[in-house]
Amino acid sequence: MNPARTRTKICGITRVEDALAAASAGADAIGLVFYGASPRAVTIEQATAIAEAVPAFVTLTGLFVNPRRMDVEKVLARVPLDLLQFHGDEPQDFCQQFHRRWIKAVRVRRDDDIENAFHDWSRASGLLVDAYDPERYGGTGQIFDWSVIPQHRPLPLILAGGLDSANVAAACRQVRPWGVDVSGGVEASDGTPEGTRKGIKDAAKITEFLSEVNRANQTD
Numbered sequence: 001m002n003p004a005r006t007r008t009k010i011c012g013i014t015r016v017e018d019a020l021a022a023a024s025a026g027a028d029a030i031g032l033v034f035y036g037a038s039p040r041a042v043t044i045e046q047a048t049a050i051a052e053a054v055p056a057f058v059t060l061t062g063l064f065v066n067p068r069r070m071d072v073e074k075v076l077a078r079v080p081l082d083l084l085q086f087h088g089d090e091p092q093d094f095c096q097q098f099h100r101r102w103i104k105a106v107r108v109r110r111d112d113d114i115e116n117a118f119h120d121w122s123r124a125s126g127l128l129v130d131a132y133d134p135e136r137y138g139g140t141g142q143i144f145d146w147s148v149i150p151q152h153r154p155l156p157l158i159l160a161g162g163l164d165s166a167n168v169a170a171a172c173r174q175v176r177p178w179g180v181d182v183s184g185g186v187e188a189s190d191g192t193p194e195g196t197r198k199g200i201k202d203a204a205k206i207t208e209f210l211s212e213v214n215r216a217n218q219t220d
């Protein structure tokens with residue numbers, strides 16, 4: 001399916017004000033990280049507050065990494081997530097059991113990883129392709145080689161990994177993804193040249209990122 005416009009998801013949100021900034025700027029989805037080892041992890045209380053604040057038509061996504069079934073169920077009992085995102089090594093049957101739509105992240109290492117993932121997670125509502133890092137599951141700020149992304153896509157493809165306002169327009173034009181997903185690229189600076197305050201977003205960076213996606217959509 002070819003998108004009329006590229007959808008956008010701002011991931012790793014931990015504060016109500018950042019969720020509202022993303023929604024006001026036009027993001028289609030926001031992501032909450034339920035993975036304790038992440039510096040962007042939210043508590044159930046934070047997630048509940050964000051869920052209450054997010055307006056209709058913004059997809060509230062819950063991200064998990066190799067959770068137990070009970071971990072996901074515990075979150076779903078308290079937080080009205082619209083979509084699950086599995087960012088670890090979860091098999092399809094595991095992802096499928098929650099009666100909720102879900103997307104699968106694949107960390108791209110080999111040329112045929114994406115093709116294999118389309119086959120292995122064929123019941124997903126989308127495939128998120130991210131950079132591979134041997135030590136971290138995601139949110140790495142790293143780009144991968146977009147030329148390995150196949151043209152034939154049995155599922156909507158969501159591009160992630162090291163995106164920011166400087167490269168997202170080029171990414172949209174080259175890859176033509178269904179959607180793009182960003183985390184570190186819209187975070188507040190920690191005062192060092194490359195560093196960011198993990199989980200704290202910069203509203204101006206979110207606006208600039210979304211403007212660049214819109215620009216790419218309009219100049220096709």
Ligand SMILES: O=C(O)c1ccccc1NCC(=O)[C@H](O)[C@H](O)COP(=O)(O)O
Nearest residue numbers: 011038137138139141161162182183184
């Ligand atoms: O954000 C995290 O800390 C994280 C930890 C473990 C698994 C996934 C994680 N984030 C995934 C995302 O949703 C990011 O948007 C995606 O990996 C891209 O991140 P970035 O390169 O920082 O834009």
